[in-house]
Amino acid sequence: MISRIRTGVFFGGPSVEHEVSVISAMQAVAALDESRYEIIPVYVTKSGDFYTGEHLKKLESFRDIPAALAAAKKVALQKEGKDVQLVLAKQKKLGSSVVAVLDVALLVFHGTGGEDGVMQAHFQRLGLPYTGPDVTSSAVGMDKWASKALFRMSGLPCVPALRVSKSAYYADPEAVCARIEGEIGYPAVIKPYNLGSSVGIHKCRDRASLQNGLEDAFLYSGGVMAEKAVPNLREINCAVLGDEESARASVCEEPLNATDILTYADKYQSGGKSAKGGAKSPSGGSKGMQSLARQVPAPISDALSERIRALAVDAFHAVGAAGCARVDFLMDGATEEVFINEINTIPGSLAFYLWEASGLPFPALLDEMIALALKRRREEESLHTTFETNLLQTASLGGSKSGKKV
Numbered sequence: 001m002i003s004r005i006r007t008g009v010f011f012g013g014p015s016v017e018h019e020v021s022v023i024s025a026m027q028a029v030a031a032l033d034e035s036r037y038e039i040i041p042v043y044v045t046k047s048g049d050f051y052t053g054e055h056l057k058k059l060e061s062f063r064d065i066p067a068a069l070a071a072a073k074k075v076a077l078q079k080e081g082k083d084v085q086l087v088l089a090k091q092k093k094l095g096s097s098v099v100a101v102l103d104v105a106l107l108v109f110h111g112t113g114g115e116d117g118v119m120q121a122h123f124q125r126l127g128l129p130y131t132g133p134d135v136t137s138s139a140v141g142m143d144k145w146a147s148k149a150l151f152r153m154s155g156l157p158c159v160p161a162l163r164v165s166k167s168a169y170y171a172d173p174e175a176v177c178a179r180i181e182g183e184i185g186y187p188a189v190i191k192p193y194n195l196g197s198s199v200g201i202h203k204c205r206d207r208a209s210l211q212n213g214l215e216d217a218f219l220y221s222g223g224v225m226a227e228k229a230v231p232n233l234r235e236i237n238c239a240v241l242g243d244e245e246s247a248r249a250s251v252c253e254e255p256l257n258a259t260d261i262l263t264y265a266d267k268y269q270s271g272g273k274s275a276k277g278g279a280k281s282p283s284g285g286s287k288g289m290q291s292l293a294r295q296v297p298a299p300i301s302d303a304l305s306e307r308i309r310a311l312a313v314d315a316f317h318a319v320g321a322a323g324c325a326r327v328d329f330l331m332d333g334a335t336e337e338v339f340i341n342e343i344n345t346i347p348g349s350l351a352f353y354l355w356e357a358s359g360l361p362f363p364a365l366l367d368e369m370i371a372l373a374l375k376r377r378r379e380e381e382s383l384h385t386t387f388e389t390n391l392l393q394t395a396s397l398g399g400s401k402s403g404k405k406v
Contacts, residue, residue: 004035005036005037005038006038007038007104007106008042008102008104008128009028009106010105010119011044011108012045012046012114015109015110016199021108022043022062023059023349025041028362032106040102041053044119050086050089052073055072073088077128084101087099103374104370104374105130105373106366106370107130108346109346111142112194114346129377131324131369131372132322132323132345132346133320133321134322136320137322141325141343144194147343148161150319151318151340154314154318156314158340159228159330161227162180162226163224164180164224165222166221167222181210189202190202190217190224190225191225193225199220202216230330230332233330233331233333234330234331234332235328236252236298236300237253238250238354239312239324239327240312240316241323241324241360250358252308255294296357311329312329321345
């Protein structure tokens with residue numbers, strides 16, 4: 001009998017998208033093939049503590065988080081030889097404190113503290129394979145300003161933008177607003193540069209709304225971006241799956257929202273249904289990003305769809321992404337001019353609904369994501385990470401406590 005891959009599903013974390021992460025993770029847990037994977041849920045609280053327990057595989061458990069944590073085991077990760085172990089946070093005096101040994105981590109974090117390279121660095125240090133991009137690509141993908149710079153360097157279309165720091169704004173609000181008005185103009189879109197799920201995003205048409213938008217966005221981030229609003233806005237999204245060697249794009253979707261910009265409530269609290277396509281939620285509960293009213297495939301021409309899909313793959317490669325990402329586009333509905341808005345390196349619901357509409361079932365999507373994680377780890381292990389020298393045998397500090405050379 002072939003042993004199952006011991007898969008830690010990590011989710012939650014210190015992010016404004018914490019709850020969305022829980023929903024996405026429960027969808028993934030429900031879709032994983034238990035004949036192939038031993039599923040170990042690892043819930044990360046908003047304060048950064050790790051917990052595990054069989055009941056944390058069920059969405060219902062998170063309706064009373066204090067009770068769920070009371071019934072769970074508080075754990076930590078440690079390296080023991082070649083193994084990466086989940087161990088009890090409070091070690092036993094007698095007997096083993098090992099709760100599980102992990103072969104791979106399926107990351108289902110959204111937002112800061114999980115999607116931005118912080119968790120990826122932890123797993124990289126331990127040598128545990130993990131899904132999604134590496135540390136650098138995760139950080140760049142989460143930083144809208146940095147990713148936009150890479151998109152531009154790669155010749156990809158982006159709307160004009162400015163980055164404004166919180167300290168600069170509060171030092172001279174009038175000067176910052178005047179600069180935005182002069183270089184971006186109205187209407188302008190204000191957004192935190194390192195968040196997702198449309199938290200803190202505003203479309204501003206005058207000075208008063210600009211100041212309100214900036215001050216709200218600064219509640220969530222120390223830096224914001226001001227972008228020129230696209231007229232006749234239509235939003236088109238496309239998922240990409242692969243790594244630097246090979247990547248492919250899903251069908252496109254068009255979110256259907258009643259406002260100028262897609263808000264957090266539009267995405268997660270509207271209770272909308274897919275206009276076309278859209279599979280039943282694997283979790284059997286809340287549908288997360290799937291609940292957003294959308295058309296899949298997007299009602300655009302084949303030629304435009306192919307152009308957007310090609311741009312999505314180019315954006316994926318521009319930031320060095322891996323695994324499954326979603327690239328979001330802004331389009332002028334009158335001219336069909338397309339701009340890259342952002343890349344989500346761990347998209348809501350892992351964008352499974354886009355892949356199902358492309359002919360790839362959710363379980364198969366997860367298989368590919370895990371296979372890519374294991375592949376990357378094999379490639380990393382083949383690299384030289386040390387260089388043997390006798391430097392310490394001959395090294396000198398070059399001086400004494402008195403400052404004189406020895």
